[in-house]
Amino acid sequence: MLKYDVVIVGAGGAGMNAALSASKESGLKVAVLSKIYPTRSHTGAAQGGINAALGFRDPTDSIEKHFRDTVKGSDFLADQDAVEFFTSGMPDIIRELDYMGVPFSRDEQGRVAQRPFGGASSPRCCYSADKTGHVILHALFEQCLKNGVRFFDDWCLLSLVVEGNQLQGLVAMDMRSGEIHPIMAKSIVIATGGFGRIYWSRTTNAFNMTGDGTAAAFEAGIPLKDPEFVQFHPTGLAGTGILMSEACRGEGGYLLNNQGERFMANYAPSKMELGPRDVVSRSIEMEIKAGRGFGEGMTAHVLMDLRHLGKEKIMERLPQVRELALDFEGIDIIHQPVGIRASCHYMMGGIHVQDFRTCATPVQGIHAAGECSAVSIHGANRLGGNSVADVVFFGKYAGLGARETAKQRSLGNESQVQAEANRWMQKFAQMRQKTGGNNLFEIRNRMAEAMWYNVGIFRTERNMVHALDVINELLEEYKDTSIGDTSVKYNTAFIHYVEVGNLLKLAKAVCMGAIARKESRGSHAREDYTERNDAEFLKHTLIHKEGDNYRLDYSPVKITKYAPEERAY
Amino acid sequence: MRNITFRIKRYDGTKHWVQSYSFRHEEGKTFLWALTKIREEQDPTLNFTSACRHAICGSCAVRVNGHGHLVCKTSLDELLEVYGSDVLDLEPLDNFEIVRDLVIDWRPKTERIQEVKPWLIPTEEGSAETGFLQAAKDYHKIASPTDCIQCGICSSECEQLAENKNFLDPFILNRAYRFAVDSRDAAPEAHIRPALENDLWKCLHCHGCVTQCPKGIRLDREIAYLRQESMKMGELDNLGARHAYAFHDDVQAKGRLNEMTLPIKTEGLVTTAMKRIPFALRMVARGKINPLHMPQAINGIESVRRLYVKTKGGRK
Numbered sequence: 001m002l003k004y005d006v007v008i009v010g011a012g013g014a015g016m017n018a019a020l021s022a023s024k025e026s027g028l029k030v031a032v033l034s035k036i037y038p039t040r041s042h043t044g045a046a047q048g049g050i051n052a053a054l055g056f057r058d059p060t061d062s063i064e065k066h067f068r069d070t071v072k073g074s075d076f077l078a079d080q081d082a083v084e085f086f087t088s089g090m091p092d093i094i095r096e097l098d099y100m101g102v103p104f105s106r107d108e109q110g111r112v113a114q115r116p117f118g119g120a121s122s123p124r125c126c127y128s129a130d131k132t133g134h135v136i137l138h139a140l141f142e143q144c145l146k147n148g149v150r151f152f153d154d155w156c157l158l159s160l161v162v163e164g165n166q167l168q169g170l171v172a173m174d175m176r177s178g179e180i181h182p183i184m185a186k187s188i189v190i191a192t193g194g195f196g197r198i199y200w201s202r203t204t205n206a207f208n209m210t211g212d213g214t215a216a217a218f219e220a221g222i223p224l225k226d227p228e229f230v231q232f233h234p235t236g237l238a239g240t241g242i243l244m245s246e247a248c249r250g251e252g253g254y255l256l257n258n259q260g261e262r263f264m265a266n267y268a269p270s271k272m273e274l275g276p277r278d279v280v281s282r283s284i285e286m287e288i289k290a291g292r293g294f295g296e297g298m299t300a301h302v303l304m305d306l307r308h309l310g311k312e313k314i315m316e317r318l319p320q321v322r323e324l325a326l327d328f329e330g331i332d333i334i335h336q337p338v339g340i341r342a343s344c345h346y347m348m349g350g351i352h353v354q355d356f357r358t359c360a361t362p363v364q365g366i367h368a369a370g371e372c373s374a375v376s377i378h379g380a381n382r383l384g385g386n387s388v389a390d391v392v393f394f395g396k397y398a399g400l401g402a403r404e405t406a407k408q409r410s411l412g413n414e415s416q417v418q419a420e421a422n423r424w425m426q427k428f429a430q431m432r433q434k435t436g437g438n439n440l441f442e443i444r445n446r447m448a449e450a451m452w453y454n455v456g457i458f459r460t461e462r463n464m465v466h467a468l469d470v471i472n473e474l475l476e477e478y479k480d481t482s483i484g485d486t487s488v489k490y491n492t493a494f495i496h497y498v499e500v501g502n503l504l505k506l507a508k509a510v511c512m513g514a515i516a517r518k519e520s521r522g523s524h525a526r527e528d529y530t531e532r533n534d535a536e537f538l539k540h541t542l543i544h545k546e547g548d549n550y551r552l553d554y555s556p557v558k559i560t561k562y563a564p565e566e567r568a569y
Numbered sequence: 570m571r572n573i574t575f576r577i578k579r580y581d582g583t584k585h586w587v588q589s590y591s592f593r594h595e596e597g598k599t600f601l602w603a604l605t606k607i608r609e610e611q612d613p614t615l616n617f618t619s620a621c622r623h624a625i626c627g628s629c630a631v632r633v634n635g636h637g638h639l640v641c642k643t644s645l646d647e648l649l650e651v652y653g654s655d656v657l658d659l660e661p662l663d664n665f666e667i668v669r670d671l672v673i674d675w676r677p678k679t680e681r682i683q684e685v686k687p688w689l690i691p692t693e694e695g696s697a698e699t700g701f702l703q704a705a706k707d708y709h710k711i712a713s714p715t716d717c718i719q720c721g722i723c724s725s726e727c728e729q730l731a732e733n734k735n736f737l738d739p740f741i742l743n744r745a746y747r748f749a750v751d752s753r754d755a756a757p758e759a760h761i762r763p764a765l766e767n768d769l770w771k772c773l774h775c776h777g778c779v780t781q782c783p784k785g786i787r788l789d790r791e792i793a794y795l796r797q798e799s800m801k802m803g804e805l806d807n808l809g810a811r812h813a814y815a816f817h818d819d820v821q822a823k824g825r826l827n828e829m830t831l832p833i834k835t836e837g838l839v840t841t842a843m844k845r846i847p848f849a850l851r852m853v854a855r856g857k858i859n860p861l862h863m864p865q866a867i868n869g870i871e872s873v874r875r876l877y878v879k880t881k882g883g884r885k
Binding site for chain 1: 581582609613614616618619620621622623624625626627628642644668669672674675676679682683686687688689691695696697698699700701702703704705707708711712715716717718719748751753754
């Protein structure tokens with residue numbers, strides 16, 4: 001049986017930095033499981049940058065301002081002690097990344113360059129052209145190679161084994177051989193990313209962003225925190241939803257309606273295009289609803305105009321973005337505006353982290369970091385540039401936390417973990433033979449449609465209850481579906497079956513949290529409750545899964561410094 | 570109604586076969602759209618990998634009619650037009666072990682990439698507590714090589730790798746280059762020497778990697794740089810360096826190459842005598858070469874030599 005002191009699940013920015021800090025000078029046996037080759041992880045898709053109040057571009061910037069901006073951006077739902085911890089530590093993280101070899105763009109003095117970003121009161125977003133996540137991901141991978149981190153690529157997490165609130169172990173599939181393994185671990189870090197694929201076709205997320213770790217933790221009894229807060233990125237390409245970096249707006253891009261107006265003047269007069277994502281996404285949808293967009297239905301969009309930046313700046317700062325618009329829309333942003341519309345981008349909610357210093361969850365032995373988790377520093381709306389920051393920062397502290405946890409715990413009950421592995425082996429054998437039943441792709445597509453139309457940017461009780469009904473129906477249909485592939489080796493059809501199951505579980509929690517939150521806050525915009533209601537809802541949603549039963553609960557928000565006030569930009 | 574056919578090379582771990590799939594043409598679609606459509610509507614057993622769908626994760630490279638492409642960003646219409654056919658052949662990348670169908674195994678490459686120490690060996694000017702200062706012009710040297718997404722297309726295109734498993738994949742050479750030119754790196758030699766020791770000079774200059782690289786990385790120039798640096802490190806006593814100097818010296822002396830003495834200068838007299846003479850005799854017999862021809866200096870040789878002075882040529 002495989003036995004490790006620390007197992008990290010997921011090899012994106014959070015997972016790899018957790019692996020580095022867990023293995024550093026500890027003598028512990030550490031392994032990283034990843035569904036894909038590490039450098040394919042979705043951290044690499046982050047384009048615009050990583051926030052740290054270094055004050056290079058603007059000497060008046062400060063950790064305090066980063067703290068305040070993040071809290072305001074969160075619509076006051078972030079835990080302020082955690083945000084302060086995070087913003088205070090970010091300048092050091094940038095220096096560490098620099099020392100790892102991250103190729104940051106530089107200012108005239110050779111310091112890390114910074115740019116303006118949405119919702120930020122100073123330009124503090126550090127970047128490498130428009131491939132910041134990509135270069136950070138690769139640098140972390142290089143450091144892992146240097147430090148001899150043990151990777152299990154093409155291994156998919158199936159479940160976590162927990163008994164009496166104690167981690168026992170985990171079960172994962174080696175996709176290449178098709179073998180299902182019980183794995184013993186004293187502690188684990190879940191770092192499996194978000195689950196934006198509940199909106200399947202209208203998301204900037206990679207195909208594999210199916211919340212496997214989040215669903216496994218949820219199933220193992222760890223509550224989901226604030227799942228109703230889903231970020232829609234304002235600038236997805238009109239046709240495909242592919243991300244056009246926030247750096248486009250950061251560098252000075254305009255958003256235009258069909259009258260040629262910079263419509264953000266009507267919604268965020270002082271910040272204009274540099275309003276936070278929730279505000280800008282809603283503004284785009286309002287313009288389209290008012291008939292001031294282009295096209296109709298799924299192809300409706302507004303324009304982003306970058307022509308005034310000039311060729312030189314575009315080629316220096318936004319070269320990949322230009323390529324994307326060229327490749328996917330046939331538009332050269334140097335010469336033409338490009339059609340954009342909001343696209344599901346990020347999950348503020350996730351695995352309930354109880355201790356922000358160690359990223360520990362309520363279950364002894366399980367830690368979580370990155371998009372899969374909710375610490376919560378993003379509250380109801382994450383600021384651009386705070387997600388790569390989150391993964392690197394909390395990845396580090398989760399790794400350190402898991403290291404200490406592993407020193408204090410011993411391995412769990414082998415027979416119990418073996419029994420869970422056997423259960424999965426049976427399931428795999430059964431699914432390889434099963435034929436007929438409901439079409440898995442249809443189940444997935446109906447889920448996505450229900451979520452996009454009913455639990456999207458604007459929400460009402462009626463629509464969301466309908467979506468919940470659909471998801472409940474689909475959960476039933478999912479029990480009788482088939483995969484159509486009998487192969488043991490590299491059976492991606494089976495993996496997709498597991499992924500769709502995870503998405504359905506999580507989509508249901510999103511609906512429940514959203515229906516119960518009868519207010520508008522951050523990304524959660526209700527047409528039937530248009531105001532923020534601090535008296536009743538200044539609290540975190542916690543959804544518990546107990547068998548097939550979902551239970552809704554709340555927990556207080558930590559407010560240390562900034563009392564909620566009106567959020568205007 | 571226009572139908573497109575993909576003939577896909579398949580593999581289940583034991584046997585290989587080619588399977589044809591036809592689907593209705595739609596305009597403005599990518600190869601990823603087509604493969605997804607086939608998997609979801611015709612054959613759930615078809616395996617390929619894909620993640621980000623916007624050319625940054627490097628998961629989805631396959632060969633179409635022999636050449637590597639990222640399926641997520643490659644336009645179907647474009648290649649249909651290039652090949653003038655509605656039937657296309659899809660295979661996994663070359664020079665990789667195949668796991669299943671179009672899925673390749675990256676583990677052996679992960680082992681190999683470590684040979685060039687693909688991580689920053691930091692100078693004493695920086696620290697984990699302070700970071701570094703780096704001039705913008707020095708950042709620009711590493712901007713393009715760090716675009717690499719490790720998709721493996723360059724490996725698939727590499728003609729040398731196909732014949733010589735000792736040769737390092739172009740993306741690995743790119744990684745060596747990326748650190749060798751980083752002003753924050755204290756030990757460029759540590760990245761260059763392993764490249765040199767793994768047949769760096771055997772790159773055939775076929776430009777296959779450069780032509781297909783989805784990020785437009787100039788691997789040819791990077792390889793040329795690594796060779797030059799290896800010579801500056803004093804690594805002159807090898808086939809590649811001697812071959813380069815044979816060109817260099819001949820052109821300086823006569824303004825043209827002496828093909829008769831080139832192998833002798835490169836490989837030495839004994840090796841040439843043993844390896845090349847039978848071949849040379851056959852060429853003489855067919856009138857391909859004239860062993861008695863000694864090239865004269867070209868007209869204007871003084872200008873050529875002035876160029877050498879101007880570019881600070883000449884042996885060190």
